[in-house]
Amino acid sequence: MIFQEPMTSLNPVLKVGDQISEAIQLHQKVSKKEAWDRSVEMLRLVGIPSPESRADEYPHQMSGGMRQRVMIAMALSCHPKLMIADEPTTALDVTIQAQILDLIKRLKEQVGSAILLITHNLGVVAEVAQYVGVMYAGYIVEYADVVSLFKGPRHPYTVGLFQSIPKKRGTGKRERLQAIPGLVPELLELPKGCKFQDRCSRVFQRCGEEAPHLVRLNGNHQVRCWLYE
Amino acid sequence: MNEQILIIERLKKYYPMRRGLFAQEPVLVKAVDGVDLTIRKGETLGLVGESGCGKSTLGRLILRLEVPDEGEIQFEGENILDLEGDQLRRLRRNIQIIFQDPYSSLNPRKKVDFIIGEPLTIHGLARGKELEGRVIELMKVVGLRGEQRFLYPHQFSGGQRQRIGIARALALQPKLIIADEPVSSLDVSIQAQIVNLLLDLQSEFSLTYLFISHDLNLIEYVADWVAVMYLGKIMEWAKQEVIYENPIHPYSEALFSAAPTVDPLAKRQRILLEGDVPSPINPPSGCRFHTRCPLRVDVCDKKEPPLLERPNGSLVACHVR
Numbered sequence: 001m002i003f004q005e006p007m008t009s010l011n012p013v014l015k016v017g018d019q020i021s022e023a024i025q026l027h028q029k030v031s032k033k034e035a036w037d038r039s040v041e042m043l044r045l046v047g048i049p050s051p052e053s054r055a056d057e058y059p060h061q062m063s064g065g066m067r068q069r070v071m072i073a074m075a076l077s078c079h080p081k082l083m084i085a086d087e088p089t090t091a092l093d094v095t096i097q098a099q100i101l102d103l104i105k106r107l108k109e110q111v112g113s114a115i116l117l118i119t120h121n122l123g124v125v126a127e128v129a130q131y132v133g134v135m136y137a138g139y140i141v142e143y144a145d146v147v148s149l150f151k152g153p154r155h156p157y158t159v160g161l162f163q164s165i166p167k168k169r170g171t172g173k174r175e176r177l178q179a180i181p182g183l184v185p186e187l188l189e190l191p192k193g194c195k196f197q198d199r200c201s202r203v204f205q206r207c208g209e210e211a212p213h214l215v216r217l218n219g220n221h222q223v224r225c226w227l228y229e
Numbered sequence: 230m231n232e233q234i235l236i237i238e239r240l241k242k243y244y245p246m247r248r249g250l251f252a253q254e255p256v257l258v259k260a261v262d263g264v265d266l267t268i269r270k271g272e273t274l275g276l277v278g279e280s281g282c283g284k285s286t287l288g289r290l291i292l293r294l295e296v297p298d299e300g301e302i303q304f305e306g307e308n309i310l311d312l313e314g315d316q317l318r319r320l321r322r323n324i325q326i327i328f329q330d331p332y333s334s335l336n337p338r339k340k341v342d343f344i345i346g347e348p349l350t351i352h353g354l355a356r357g358k359e360l361e362g363r364v365i366e367l368m369k370v371v372g373l374r375g376e377q378r379f380l381y382p383h384q385f386s387g388g389q390r391q392r393i394g395i396a397r398a399l400a401l402q403p404k405l406i407i408a409d410e411p412v413s414s415l416d417v418s419i420q421a422q423i424v425n426l427l428l429d430l431q432s433e434f435s436l437t438y439l440f441i442s443h444d445l446n447l448i449e450y451v452a453d454w455v456a457v458m459y460l461g462k463i464m465e466w467a468k469q470e471v472i473y474e475n476p477i478h479p480y481s482e483a484l485f486s487a488a489p490t491v492d493p494l495a496k497r498q499r500i501l502l503e504g505d506v507p508s509p510i511n512p513p514s515g516c517r518f519h520t521r522c523p524l525r526v527d528v529c530d531k532k533e534p535p536l537l538e539r540p541n542g543s544l545v546a547c548h549v550r
Contacts, residue, residue: 063505063506065505066505093279093280093443093506094279094443094445094484094487094488095279095483095484095487095502095506096279096505096506097487097489098486098487098499098501098502099501099502101489102499102501120416120417121489122417122491123446123488123489123490123491124489126489126490126491126492126493126495127489127493129493146493147493147494150491150492150493151494160418161417161418162491163421164417164418164420164421165417165420165421165446165491166424166446166447166449166450166451167450167491174428174450176425176428177421177424177425177450178421179418179419179421179422179425180418180421181422183386183388183419184416184418
């Protein structure tokens with residue numbers, strides 16, 4: 001697991017080398033010395049310069065980008081088959097975000113683990129993911145490979161999301177943003193039927209009566225909407 | 230060309246930071262370190278840069294919430310740093326701010342009619358029935374219902390709260406609005422609503438915006454001019470369409486190339502910068518970007534490059550380009 005906040009998800013009073021070693025020793029039968037050496041190796045893998053001395057430092061001595069690298073090293077230390085990255089770059093600056101995304105892509109090739117990336121940033125998705133699931137009020141409303149989803153979104157919510165972000169403008173005139181009206185519903189007061197009906201521009205009677213199922217359109221593209229039933 | 234409404238020259242703001250009990254000299258955080266900028270009437274200047282580069286401090290200096298250590302700020306031809314008392318209050322009628330966080334920037338124990346009406350009360354511009362009428366009118370302008378004026382901020386969603394903050398900023402009919410990350414704490418689907426509102430208000434009331442954000446896609450959308458800031462200095466300052474097409478400074482180039490685009494097929498040449506942003510406590514000598522710059526030459530760590538005009542009209546502070 002890689003968390004969103006590299007500032008608060010590391011133990012501030014433990015050296016980062018010890019924190020990685022702890023994970024290694026818990027899951028693998030190795031000596032303390034060996035675990036430490038492996039931690040240093042992991043730090044090297046995630047691109048931390050002079051990892052031998054860095055392992056001896058505490059989290060507060062590192063920048064946000066470095067701490068996120070430490071988190072990734074820790075998550076990778078036991079060779080997971082699946083890594084869950086919850087908004088791994090949201091707390092970071094743009095140029096540091098680029099470094100971390102690059103690292104995540106490189107490690108996926110090198111280590112061969114699958115990644116579940118959780119984010120609200122469509123740009124990050126376009127860059128890192130092969131498959132995308134769009135979630136709204138507790139349900140997956142659309143699922144497809146990244147190109148089909150970005151080139152041909154089908155669910156009205158996904159379509160609205162894409163229309164509401166500013167596009168490349170160049171020298172052209174500013175087109176008005178198409179905002180999705182209304183608010184995200186309270187999870188305690190979800191409407192009957194489709195959860196998106198109150199904000200949907202293409203709502204019709206059936207949406208208020210029954211909740212739609214996930215239907216397969218073509219290939220891997222699936223959508224939860226009565227328009228496609 | 231519109232007339233210049235705000236002129237900033239050589240502006241500096243250093244914050245002293247005590248380091249240890251026995252430190253002899255206070256250490257200085259150089260938040261804003263010699264900034265020149267102008268904003269023209271009715272236009273939007275987008276100010277971009279990474280966290281801690283001094284964007285927000287610059288905004289606060291213009292409002293005179295902070296007093297600069299050096300430099301000049303002219304608003305409509307008047308040096309605002311000399312203003313006191315009544316004159317300062319009049320200035321604040323003309324310059325208002327919209328804050329980033331709609332949760333902490335509204336008093337949780339006051340009702341909305343008080344929050345929006347307070348600026349009018351303070352400046353003695355309206356009271357009683359007239360004040361109530363103005364508050365209702367302002368709420369309509371930002372897309373809230375007048376009946377909602379007796380509610381408390383916690384009864385509103387994030388997007389609605391940001392509308393309250395905007396109504397409060399508009400109450401005094403300011404000429405210049407400093408929008409400090411006005412949408413970054415909102416959901417994506419709500420952001421577009423607020424951005425549309427800000428642009429509508431701009432054309433309706435011919436407002437001038439200083440739009441501070443780290444979201445490069447958003448700045449491309451809203452700004453007429455863009456200034457790129459790095460460690461308290463302006464690195465490049467140009468028209469929006471020019472800088473996005475053709476950034477000249479190596480930092481702007483890397484920054485724009487690093488912003489993720491919403492296109493999975495886009496072939497991109499991403500320039501990855503080495504290392505982290507250095508601390509503003511002891512910024513690098515010479516050009517402060519030289520520690521991360523892929524193009525650095527000998528002179529870069531010795532001499533600070535001035536902001537100079539290039540053939541395409543951009544102002545750039547770089548020795549190499």
